[in-house]
Structures are given as structure tokens and as C-alpha cells.
Amino acid sequence: MKRTIGTCYYPEHWPRDIWQEDARRMAEAGLTWVRIGEFSWSRLEPQPGQYDFDWLDQAISVLGAAGLKVVLGTPTATPPRWMLDRHPDMLALDAEGRPRKFGSRRHYCFSHEGYKAECARIVTLLAERYGNNPNVAAWQTDNEYGCHDTTVSYSAAARIAFQRWLRARYPGNGNDGDIAALNKAWGNVFWSMEYDSFDQIDLPNLTVTEPNPSHVLDFRRFSSDQVVVFNRLQVDIIRAHSDAPIAHNYMGRITDFDHFKVGDDLDIASWDSYPLGFLEDRVKADDAHKRAYARQGDPDFQAFHHDLYRAVGRGRWWVMEQQPGPVNWAPFNPAPLPGMVRLWSWEAFAHGAEAVCYFRWRQAPMAQEQMHAGLLRPDSAEAEGLAEARQVAQEIADAPEVTVGLADVALIFDYQAVWAWQIQPHGRGMDYFDLVFDTYRALRQLGLSIDIVRPDGELTGYRMILAPGLMHMPDALKQAQKDSKALWVLGPRTGARDATMRAPIPLPPALSGQGLTVSRVESLRPDMPLPLETGGAVILYREFVEGAFDVLERTKDDQPAVVVDGNLIYLCGWLDPVGMRRVLQRAADLVQIDTVDLPEGVRRRKTADECFWFNHTTEAAQVQGMDLAPLSVVRVASPAPQPET
Numbered sequence: 313m314k315r316t317i318g319t320c321y322y323p324e325h326w327p328r329d330i331w332q333e334d335a336r337r338m339a340e341a342g343l344t345w346v347r348i349g350e351f352s353w354s355r356l357e358p359q360p361g362q363y364d365f366d367w368l369d370q371a372i373s374v375l376g377a378a379g380l381k382v383v384l385g386t387p388t389a390t391p392p393r394w395m396l397d398r399h400p401d402m403l404a405l406d407a408e409g410r411p412r413k414f415g416s417r418r419h420y421c422f423s424h425e426g427y428k429a430e431c432a433r434i435v436t437l438l439a440e441r442y443g444n445n446p447n448v449a450a451w452q453t454d455n456e457y458g459c460h461d462t463t464v465s466y467s468a469a470a471r472i473a474f475q476r477w478l479r480a481r482y483p484g485n486g487n488d489g490d491i492a493a494l495n496k497a498w499g500n501v502f503w504s505m506e507y508d509s510f511d512q513i514d515l516p517n518l519t520v521t522e523p524n525p526s527h528v529l530d531f532r533r534f535s536s537d538q539v540v541v542f543n544r545l546q547v548d549i550i551r552a553h554s555d556a557p558i559a560h561n562y563m564g565r566i567t568d569f570d571h572f573k574v575g576d577d578l579d580i581a582s583w584d585s586y587p588l589g590f591l592e593d594r595v596k597a598d599d600a601h602k603r604a605y606a607r608q609g610d611p612d613f614q615a616f617h618h619d620l621y622r623a624v625g626r627g628r629w630w631v632m633e634q635q636p637g638p639v640n641w642a643p644f645n646p647a648p649l650p651g652m653v654r655l656w657s658w659e660a661f662a663h664g665a666e667a668v669c670y671f672r673w674r675q676a677p678m679a680q681e682q683m684h685a686g687l688l689r690p691d692s693a694e695a696e697g698l699a700e701a702r703q704v705a706q707e708i709a710d711a712p713e714v715t716v717g718l719a720d721v722a723l724i725f726d727y728q729a730v731w732a733w734q735i736q737p738h739g740r741g742m743d744y745f746d747l748v749f750d751t752y753r754a755l756r757q758l759g760l761s762i763d764i765v766r767p768d769g770e771l772t773g774y775r776m777i778l779a780p781g782l783m784h785m786p787d788a789l790k791q792a793q794k795d796s797k798a799l800w801v802l803g804p805r806t807g808a809r810d811a812t813m814r815a816p817i818p819l820p821p822a823l824s825g826q827g828l829t830v831s832r833v834e835s836l837r838p839d840m841p842l843p844l845e846t847g848g849a850v851i852l853y854r855e856f857v858e859g860a861f862d863v864l865e866r867t868k869d870d871q872p873a874v875v876v877d878g879n880l881i882y883l884c885g886w887l888d889p890v891g892m893r894r895v896l897q898r899a900a901d902l903v904q905i906d907t908v909d910l911p912e913g914v915r916r917r918k919t920a921d922e923c924f925w926f927n928h929t930t931e932a933a934q935v936q937g938m939d940l941a942p943l944s945v946v947r948v949a950s951p952a953p954q955p956e957t
Contacts, residue, residue, distance in 0.1 A: 315665070317704055319701075323371035332378075344667070353434065354392035359394060383559070386546055388453075402427040405467045417460075422535070423467065424467070425469070428542060431542075431545065439552065451554065451558045463535055466517045481494075491508065495507060497526065497812045499526060535569065561632035561633060567731075571624045572623070580625050581624040582621070583617055587608070587635060588642065590613055591606065609928075619663055619762055622663060623763070635656070636685060639683075651700070654704055662922070663917060674686050715920040719761040719762055721755060723751065725766070726766070729784070733783060741852060742886070744783070754893045759909075759910050761918045776800075777796065779802050780883070797879070802821060803855070804854075804855050819831070826880055827859040827877055830856070838852070842885070845866050845867070849891060850891070854884065855884045860877070861875040873887075881895070910935060914940060925940060930942045
């Protein structure tokens, strides 16, 4: 599929007499896609049952007449004010029991049946009206599920739905489930927490001390499943009336629901990429790193999500919102350096994106996002990002189609492991996402391309498979590791809990045929690193292991830090960047995977037909005989290398 670009547009924000000029300018800039409608419910249905689709009809017609393709969003992320009058109990409640009130967006509980019925109604009207419209070439469900901590709700509706979900998870001979099975699975004999019926089970908040971790894990699974059901409701309605592909726009470092399960019902995964905002708001790094990349974004954070959402979309994915200038929501909001909008766009294409859409077309002069830059200023003059978007459009016109290919390295990512670590971190600052991201960064520093894979994903063809911190390792994955010819890199905390959040017997990692047992563990203060004999350190968390294995790395107190047994390398702790990079270099050498000692901020991405080099720094760099200018992209086509800057 050809690479394309687009933008996000809000015709309801602007006078109708400028729509045609906007469409003309979009087309002249080389844009293909225009996403509209995802926040427009109050204009589509100003009062209950009173509809106004004329403006949307005209907007779609104007955009289509200019040769643009419309992505039509369902407006369910922003229910209008009258909806709250009709359903006053539809709001989500936070863990303290406080309502998430009207006045911004995402103010609904996924479990509220009345609100879901209202969503089905408005989506049905949209699908019936525009399902066969030739200008509507794709759909987007809702907007940014989970953003602003809106997945988990402690409302009365959630409590009722959770009890129903538990009855199905722990079924009995009748319709009321098997409460004894739940008590056993949760270990409720501890602290006399046993229940007599499912109706007694409350949500795991406002307890005197921490709630039962098994209870919390099931609640997190339930909350995730509610997102899946909510999304599927809309997808099924749209599919009944339209053959156009359906996407959802996920966000960066949102892990409260299983994106893979939501993605199973969609045609395309997309995500909203804000490199500068994420660096300040969601990347854990020291101040020196954040200063160095304040106007470029972290060299690996966007790439990680590109690879993640390529997996969620089963190969088809977009950037639905790409930052083109300063944002409004991070602790600090600098402007990107010249060239970064182009670099971010090409980075997405290098990881297989079909489309990159810039948010937004024109900067809003009102409300919460006044300070969020667009491709145009509020007065319709061009903003800095538009010239770079236009340059990207010219470059992709002659570029080949998207061809990703299979990487040498697979990195398993598991949303349930996120929840397990959050429920039982065992030490402040220990976070599964950070462990996986540290691993990903070290692989990228070695010049490697990575496929992120779900825990039940296909692993055939990979030469090295990594699954750091996989708290529960399903039996099927254990068998895959045993049968695999690839080199596996696991730990720490691999198999530390079973599916019900209980410590397993035999003790972790409980891998058949491996002579390895974790006998005890400890969490470490951030200022107590354990130096490795060959440089670097174990930080935050350490496991003591016993059994028959070869030791690759030791701490200076003579404890195994990295061990090998057959096709398994096991990390007996959280390695710092120096230790992680060295161990992964050694692992790659064992299976003869080509690596490159990359300069700071330089990254390589290989596809089936191309090799991309990115210099995220403001200094020139040299690698493999190539000179990389500051903030540059070099695309080398295979088999005949032709650098193109």
C-alpha cells in the first residue's frame, strides 16, 4: 500500500464559507486523508432526537470534491450535556469515589448500559447515512480509549457488570456461577475474605489497606473487556452498513486495557504521536536526556509504539494524529526543531505506517486546545509544520509501497503483565512498561529492527525472542520456548505468578527442562545499584537463583546476574543500560544477528526493501561510512543502495 498523509479537521468549528478553501489547500499540500466528526455529537444531535446532519453532509461533499478521503469518527467520546440529564449515573467514578464530571471529554463509564444504547443509536444513524458514501473511505471508533485515566471506573454500573463478569469467569452448574471456585482462585481464606455469593463482591477500592491482588487483577481484566465490548458494539454496527476499514486511535503509554483484544475487531490500528509532549510527560529519563531531546523527542519512544501498533493492527497501522508543532498539555511545550515533523513522518513510514495524519489542520482559537499548534495558525496563515508536511507529500509520491518484512528479533509485550506489575510492584519505581522499553531501547542502540508480538502471537522465523518481566507465562508460551530453535531472553519476574496472581509451585520461572529456580527476591532502592563484574549494574530488583546453568554475568557480591541454559538466557534482575546493552549484544552474537555500534541518538530501521537511518541529534554523525547530517533521514533502497536525504 502506498504511503499517504492527512490531517484532522473540525468543520463544525469554522464558518462554512471557508470549507472549500480549506479543502483546496489540503489537496494542494498533498494530503490524502481528512479525519472529521469524532467530537461533534452536540452538533449532530443538539437535543434528544433532534438531528442535524446537513452540515456533515456538506463537509463530506466539499472534502470529497477536492479529491480528499474522509475518515469519519463516531462521536461517542464527547456525549453532549443533555445526555447527562438523561443518564445522571453515566459518569465514571475514580478510585476515591469521585465522579469524572462533564466539562471536557471521555466523561462516561464503559459499563453504563443506558449510555451504550445511546452510542449504538447515534452510530447506527451515522452508518446508515454514510456507509455507502464514496467519500467516506475509513471509520474511527470513539477517540483515544483510556486517555485521561478513563478505562477503570468504580461506579454502581461497573459493580453490577463486574459481578456479572465474575459469574461468567467462574461458572457453576446453574446461572449464578460458582462462588467457591472464586474463593479458591482468589485465596480468600486469607484474612477471612470469603464470599457467600457474587452479589457480595464489591469493587477493589477504598479498602482499609491494599485489596486482594487476585481481586484487583480480575477487576482490571473486566475493565479491559468492557472497552472491548464497547468498541465491538460500534464496529458491528458500522460493518453492517459499510465496507470501509475501521480504525481506533490509541495513545502513547496507555496500558489500562488490552489493545490487542480491541484490535482483533478492527481493520487498522492507529495511534496519536506527540513526541515532545510524551518526552516530558511519559518517558522516564533524567533531566539531561530530556534537555538533549526536548525539541526532537525521545529516539525510541515513538518507534516503540509504531512497532506495538503494527502488531495490534496485524500489519495495518496509521498515525492518526502526528504532532506538527508545540502541544498544550505537557509540563513543558517547546516547539520542534526544523526538520523534525518530516523526520517523525518518515520514521513512521519506516516502521510500516500506511498513513500519517497531522493534528490538526487549523489551530483552535478557543477552549482547552488553544495552545496546540496545527498546520495553520488560527488566522489561517501557514504554520511551520505545513511546509514539512508538503515536503513529505512530495517525497512519498515517488517512494515505494510499504513493505515491512519479518525482523530477526521479537519482543513480547503483554497488557496483563502491566497490570500484574502495577498491582504488586514489590518496589517503588518498578514498572513493566519501563522494563520492556529499556530492553527495546538497548536493542535499538544495537541497530536492530524489532517486531513486537502479543503473548499468543506467531513466533516462527525469529532468531531471538525476548519476554522481559512476563509475570504470568501461559503454558502454550512455555511449550513454545521449549520447542523453539530461537534464542530466548527472559526475566526478571518471568512466571512469577499464575493466572490468578498466586505464586506458582514449582517456583518460577517453572520452565520445563530448564535447570533454573528463583529461590528468593529483593527490591532495591534506586541509590543501591549492585555493580556487575564486567561493568554496569543490577538496579531496582534482583532474583537469587539456583540450579544447573552456566553463569554469563555476576554481580560483585558473587551472585549470578545473567545465566544461560540451553536456548534460554535468563536475567536475574533489572539491568541498567550498560549491562543491558552488553548482554543483548552477546545474545545477538550467539545467533549471528548483525548489529551496529550506533552513535548517540542514531537509529537504524530495516524493512524488506529499504534501510533507514535516523539522526535524532543536533550534531552530525558518521556510521558505516555514511555522513548523517543533524536531524536527518537517509533512506537506502535494496539491493542497490541509493542514499536519499
